[in-house]
Amino acid sequence: MKVFVIGTGVVGSLIARELSKYDIELHIVEKKPDVAWGVTKANSAILHAGYDDPPESVRAKFCSKGNYLYNKISKELDIEVKRIGSYVVAFTEEEINTLEKLQKQGEINGVPDLEIIERKELLSREPNLNPDVLAALWAPTAGITEPWEVAIAAIENSVENGATLHLGEEVIGIEVKNGKVKRLITNKAEYEADVIINAAGLFADEIAKMADSEPVFEIFPRKGEYILLDKKLGNLVNSVIFPTPTKKSKGILVLPTADGGLLVGPNAQDLPPDKKHDLTTTKEGLEEVKKGATNLVPNIDFWYAVKTFSGLRPETKEKDFIVGKTSVWGFVNAAGMRSPGLTAAPAVAEYLVEEVLIEELGISLNKKKDFNPFRKRIPHIDETSVEVWDELVRENPKYGELVCFCNKVSEAQIVEAIKRGARTLDGVKFRTRAGFGRCQSGFCSLKIIEILSRELGVSMEEIKMNSENSWIMNGKVRV
Amino acid sequence: MKREKVDVLVIGGGAAGMAAAVQAANEGVKTVLIEREKKTGGVLNQCIHNGFGLHVYRKELTGPEFMEELWKELAETDVLVQSNETILQVLPKEKEVIAQSSEGMKIYEVGSLVLTTGARERPLNSLMIPGTRVSGVFTAGVAQKMVNIYNRLPGKRVLIIGSGDIGLIMARRLKIEGMDVVGVVEIRPEPGGLMRNVVQCLEDFDIPLLLSHTVTEIHGRERLEGVTIARVDESFNPIQGTEKFIPVDTLVASVGLIPQNELIEDFVEMDYINRGPVVDEFMRTSVDWIFAAGNNVAIHDLVDFVYEEGKIAGKYAAKVAKGEKLPEAVYRFNRGKNVGVMLPQKFTATQPFRMYIRPKKTLEKAELRISKESIRKYTWKLRPSQMIDFIFREFESLEPENRVIEIEVIEIE
Ligand SMILES: Cc1cc2nc3c(=O)[nH]c(=O)nc-3n(C[C@H](O)[C@H](O)[C@H](O)COP(=O)(O)OP(=O)(O)OC[C@H]3O[C@@H](n4cnc5c(N)ncnc54)[C@H](O)[C@@H]3O)c2cc1C
Numbered sequence: 001m002k003v004f005v006i007g008t009g010v011v012g013s014l015i016a017r018e019l020s021k022y023d024i025e026l027h028i029v030e031k032k033p034d035v036a037w038g039v040t041k042a043n044s045a046i047l048h049a050g051y052d053d054p055p056e057s058v059r060a061k062f063c064s065k066g067n068y069l070y071n072k073i074s075k076e077l078d079i080e081v082k083r084i085g086s087y088v089v090a091f092t093e094e095e096i097n098t099l100e101k102l103q104k105q106g107e108i109n110g111v112p113d114l115e116i117i118e119r120k121e122l123l124s125r126e127p128n129l130n131p132d133v134l135a136a137l138w139a140p141t142a143g144i145t146e147p148w149e150v151a152i153a154a155i156e157n158s159v160e161n162g163a164t165l166h167l168g169e170e171v172i173g174i175e176v177k178n179g180k181v182k183r184l185i186t187n188k189a190e191y192e193a194d195v196i197i198n199a200a201g202l203f204a205d206e207i208a209k210m211a212d213s214e215p216v217f218e219i220f221p222r223k224g225e226y227i228l229l230d231k232k233l234g235n236l237v238n239s240v241i242f243p244t245p246t247k248k249s250k251g252i253l254v255l256p257t258a259d260g261g262l263l264v265g266p267n268a269q270d271l272p273p274d275k276k277h278d279l280t281t282t283k284e285g286l287e288e289v290k291k292g293a294t295n296l297v298p299n300i301d302f303w304y305a306v307k308t309f310s311g312l313r314p315e316t317k318e319k320d321f322i323v324g325k326t327s328v329w330g331f332v333n334a335a336g337m338r339s340p341g342l343t344a345a346p347a348v349a350e351y352l353v354e355e356v357l358i359e360e361l362g363i364s365l366n367k368k369k370d371f372n373p374f375r376k377r378i379p380h381i382d383e384t385s386v387e388v389w390d391e392l393v394r395e396n397p398k399y400g401e402l403v404c405f406c407n408k409v410s411e412a413q414i415v416e417a418i419k420r421g422a423r424t425l426d427g428v429k430f431r432t433r434a435g436f437g438r439c440q441s442g443f444c445s446l447k448i449i450e451i452l453s454r455e456l457g458v459s460m461e462e463i464k465m466n467s468e469n470s471w472i473m474n475g476k477v478r479v
Numbered sequence: 480m481k482r483e484k485v486d487v488l489v490i491g492g493g494a495a496g497m498a499a500a501v502q503a504a505n506e507g508v509k510t511v512l513i514e515r516e517k518k519t520g521g522v523l524n525q526c527i528h529n530g531f532g533l534h535v536y537r538k539e540l541t542g543p544e545f546m547e548e549l550w551k552e553l554a555e556t557d558v559l560v561q562s563n564e565t566i567l568q569v570l571p572k573e574k575e576v577i578a579q580s581s582e583g584m585k586i587y588e589v590g591s592l593v594l595t596t597g598a599r600e601r602p603l604n605s606l607m608i609p610g611t612r613v614s615g616v617f618t619a620g621v622a623q624k625m626v627n628i629y630n631r632l633p634g635k636r637v638l639i640i641g642s643g644d645i646g647l648i649m650a651r652r653l654k655i656e657g658m659d660v661v662g663v664v665e666i667r668p669e670p671g672g673l674m675r676n677v678v679q680c681l682e683d684f685d686i687p688l689l690l691s692h693t694v695t696e697i698h699g700r701e702r703l704e705g706v707t708i709a710r711v712d713e714s715f716n717p718i719q720g721t722e723k724f725i726p727v728d729t730l731v732a733s734v735g736l737i738p739q740n741e742l743i744e745d746f747v748e749m750d751y752i753n754r755g756p757v758v759d760e761f762m763r764t765s766v767d768w769i770f771a772a773g774n775n776v777a778i779h780d781l782v783d784f785v786y787e788e789g790k791i792a793g794k795y796a797a798k799v800a801k802g803e804k805l806p807e808a809v810y811r812f813n814r815g816k817n818v819g820v821m822l823p824q825k826f827t828a829t830q831p832f833r834m835y836i837r838p839k840k841t842l843e844k845a846e847l848r849i850s851k852e853s854i855r856k857y858t859w860k861l862r863p864s865q866m867i868d869f870i871f872r873e874f875e876s877l878e879p880e881n882r883v884i885e886i887e888v889i890e891i892e
Contacts, residue, residue, distance in 0.1 A: 393582070476631060476632075
C-alpha cells in the first residue's frame with residue numbers, strides 16, 4: 001500500500017504521523033524547501049477549547065477532541081503546550097447574552113468546565129484588562145503552543161518510523177484510473193499511488209482539481225495581521241483574551257506566546273483566490289489590530305513591538321472543514337482547515353485513518369510492532385533547570401556557547417537543528433527560536449549563517465533566509 | 480555547579496566595561512570582566528573609521544585603536560577577563576549572578592556589580608512598517624559586520640534609513656565598496672548624526688540626504704525589491720501624494736539604539752526617557768551595590784565619555800565591595816524645558832561631577848538653568864544629536880529643604 005500525504009502543515013504532518021503507525025509505504029510531499037512554512041507558520045497558535053463552533057459543523061466534531069488529544073501528543077512528541085485557559089470578555093448586556101449562548105454551545109460540543117466569571121473576580125485574575133469589562137466566559141482547557149513545532153515534531157517522528165519526506169517537490173498532477181487514484185505526479189518524478197491525502201492548505205482546491213474529485217470547492221485566503229511584542233510585556237495577560245465574537249470572526253485577541261512574548265491580532269480581510277501569496281501587512285490593518293488589542297488591554301506600549309506579520313486562513317464558502325473521502329477512491333481531503341484547524345488536527349488525523357481509510361474505504365492496515373511514538377525536542381534552557389543545563393554543557397561544551405542572546409540559544413542547539421533538517425535562517429529559527437527575539441537576529445544572523453555554511457559545507461552566499469530567492473549576501477567585498 | 484566569589488563583577492566588555500574593570504582592579508579588589516562575544520571591545524570592534532579618543536588619549540583613533548589602548552590598560556592590571564561567557568540572570572536578593580559558558584554554568588557571589596552591557600540596534604521590524612517580510616533588510620551594525628568582519632556585501636543597490644552616525648558611516652562604506660547607494664532618508668528635519676559625518680560621509684560622496692522622509696512600505700516576495708518612501712509632516716506622518724517607489728535590493732536601517740538593561744530593569748529604578756537605570760554621580764543605581772555605565776545608561780555620542788563613566792563606576796563599585804559606605808544621593812534633578820536624555824539624575828553634592836544633557840530639539844542659542852538660575856550660555860547651535868556636557872559644581876545655591884532641582888535648557892536671543 002503506497003500512501004502519499006501532500007503538505008507538511010500541522011494537518012498533513014499529524015496525518016502522516018498517524019499513518020506511520022501502520023505497515024505501509026508512506027511518502028510526504030512538500031513543495032517548500034522546509035516543513036511547516038504555509039498557514040502553520042503564521043497564526044494565533046491557540047488550542048481552542050471548542051465552544052465557538054456551531055454543534056452541527058465539522059469543526060465542532062473535531063475541535064474539543066483535538067484539544068484533548070494534545071495532552072497525549074505533547075508528551076509523545078515533546079512539544080510545548082501551555083494550558084493557560086481563555087476568556088471571552090463582554091462589555092455589554094448583549095455580549096453577556098452571547099457568552100451564555102457560547103457556554104451552552106460549548107457544553108453541547110463536549111467542552112469541559114466552562115464558567116462565566118464576574119467582573120471583580122475577572123479583574124483580580126487579569127488586572128490589566130479594560131476595567132469596563134462586565135464578565136467573561138472562562139475556558140480552562142484552552143492553551144497555546146508553537147504550531148510549526150507541532151508539525152516539525154510530527155514529521156521527525158514519521159520519518160523516524162519509516163516515512164519518506166520529499167521537500168521542495170511540488171505536486172502538479174494526479175492520475176485517476178477507473179475512478180481510483182493511480183499515480184502522483186510532481187515536478188521531479190512520478191509515483192504509483194494507492195491513497196493520496198490532500199492537506200495542501202491554501203492550495204488544497206488546486207490539488208482537488210487535479211484529481212477531478214467531488215466535492216468541488218474553492219479556497220479563499222482570508223488575511224489576519226499580527227503584532228508581536230517583547231517578552232517584557234509577556235505578563236500583561238495570563239490567559240488568551242478574546243472579545244465577544246461577531247458573525248465575521250473571533251475578533252482581535254491578546255495572548256501570551258509559548259516562548260513568553262505577547263501577541264496581538266488578527267484582523268480579518270477577505271482576499272481574492274489569486275492572492276494566496278499575499279503576506280503583506282497594511283497600515284490600516286495594523287491600526288485595526290492596535291485598536292482592537294488596546295480595547296481589551298488598554299496599556300499595551302507599542303514601542304515594544306518586535307515585528308509584524310500576517311497569515312492567510314484557508315477559508316471555504318461554508319466556512320467549514322472539508323474532511324473525508326471523495327468521488328475518487330483513495331483521494332481524501334483534509335481541506336479548508338481554517339481556525340480551529342491547529343486544534344482539530346490530531347482528531348482529524350485519527351479520524352481520517354481509522355474512520356475513512358479503514359472503515360469507509362475498507363483498507364486493511366496493520367499496526368507496526370516497532371512503532372516508536374516518542375520524539376525528543378531540541379532542549380531549551382528556559383524549559384530546563386540551570387543544573388540540568390550544566391550537565392548538558394559538560395557533555396557537550398557547545399551547549400555553553402550562546403549564539404542567540406535574546407532567546408538564549410547555544411551553538412549546540414543550532415547544530416542539532418541543522419542535523420534535523422534546517423538549511424536556512426528560518427529553518428534554524430523555527431526549530432530553536434534563535435533570531436525570534438527582541439533584536440530580531442541582529443546579533444546572531446551572521447553567526448548562524450557561518451554555522452550553516454560550515455555544517456553544510458557550502459559558501460555563506462548560498463545560505464538563504466528561507467525560500468530560493470531570499471539570498472542574504474552578495475559575494476565577497478575583496479577576494 | 481561552580482561557585483566563585485568576586486569583589487567587583489563587570490558585565491559587558493565594551494569601552495565602559497573595560498574602563499570600569501581597569502579602575503576597579505586599580506583600587507585593589509578582585510575584579511572579573513565578563514564578555515559574551517569571543518573578544519572584548521564591543522562596538523569598537525566594528526568601527527574602523529576614526530573619531531575616537533580625542534578627549535581620553537588626546538589623539539584621533541579608530542575604534543579598534545581605541546580598543547587596543549584599553550587592552551594595554553587592562554594588561555597592566557589583575558583583571559580576569561572571561562570572554563565567551565554570558566550572564567543569564569542577576570539575583571538581587573542573593574547578590575548572585577548566573578553565568579553560562581562552555582565550561583558549564585557558574586554562580587558568582589559578588590561584592591558589587593557594574594552593568595556595562597551597552598545598547599543593541601533597534602530592528603526595522605519593530606517600527607511596524609507595512610509590507611512584506613523579505614531578506615535584504617539589515618541594521619547598520621549587521622551590514623557593517625558583514626562587510627568588515629565577514630568580507631561580504633549585503634547587496635547591490637541600497638537605501639539607508641536613518642541618518643544617525645552609524646547610518647552615515649555605512650552609506651560611505653558601502654559606496655566605497657562598490658554598492659549603488661541611492662540615498663539616506665531621515666524622518667526628522669535634520670540629520671541624526673554629527674555634522675562632520677554628514678559632510679565627510681554623504682556630501683563628499685554625492686550621496687543624497689532626504690530629510691523629513693521615511694519608508695512607508697517594504698516590497699518584494701522573497702528578496703527586497705524596493706521600498707516606498709514619502710515626505711512626512713511635523714508630526715512625522717507621511718504626506719499623501721508624496722509617495723515614491725525606489726527600487727533597491729537592500730535596506731540598511733539605522734533607526735536607533737536601545738540600551739540593554741534586561742538583567743536589572745525589574746528591580747532597579749529606571750528612567751524611561753534615557754531608557755536606562757537612574758544613577759547618581761558615582762554611577763550607582765537605586766540598588767546600592769549595582770553600578771552602571773555607558774550606552775546602557777543612556778545613548779552617548781562619544782566613546783570618550785563612556786570611558787570616563789566606566790572609570791567612575793569601577794572606582795566606586797570597588798569601594799562598595801571593600802565595605803565602604805558611600806554618601807546618599809539626596810538630591811534629584813527634575814527635567815525642565817528641552818531636557819531629553821540626562822545623567823546623572825541624582826547626586827550627593829559632595830564633589831563636582833560631569834553632567835550630560837541631550838536637548839530635545841535644536842536651539843540656535845541657549846542657556847542652561849538650574850533652579851531658574853542661568854549657569855552657562857551656549858552661543859552656538861545645540862542639537863539633539865549632540866550631548867552637552869559640563870561640570871556641575873553649583874552646590875552653594877542648594878537648599879537642604881529643597882532636594883528636587885529643576886534643570887532646563889532655555890532658548891535665548
Ligand atoms: C490568521 C490565522 C489564525 C489562526 N489561528 C488559529 C488558532 O489560534 N488555533 C487554531 O486551532 N487554528 C488557527 N488557525 C488555523 C490553523 O493555522 C490552520 O488550520 C492550520 O495551520 C492549517 O494547517 P494545514 O496543514 O492545513 O495547512 P498549511 O500549514 O498551509 O500546510 C499545507 C502545506 O501544503 C504544501 N503544499 C501546497 N500545495 C502543494 C503542492 N502542490 N505540492 C506539495 N506541497 C504543497 C504547502 O506548501 C504547505 O506547507 C489560524 C489560521 C490563520 C491564518
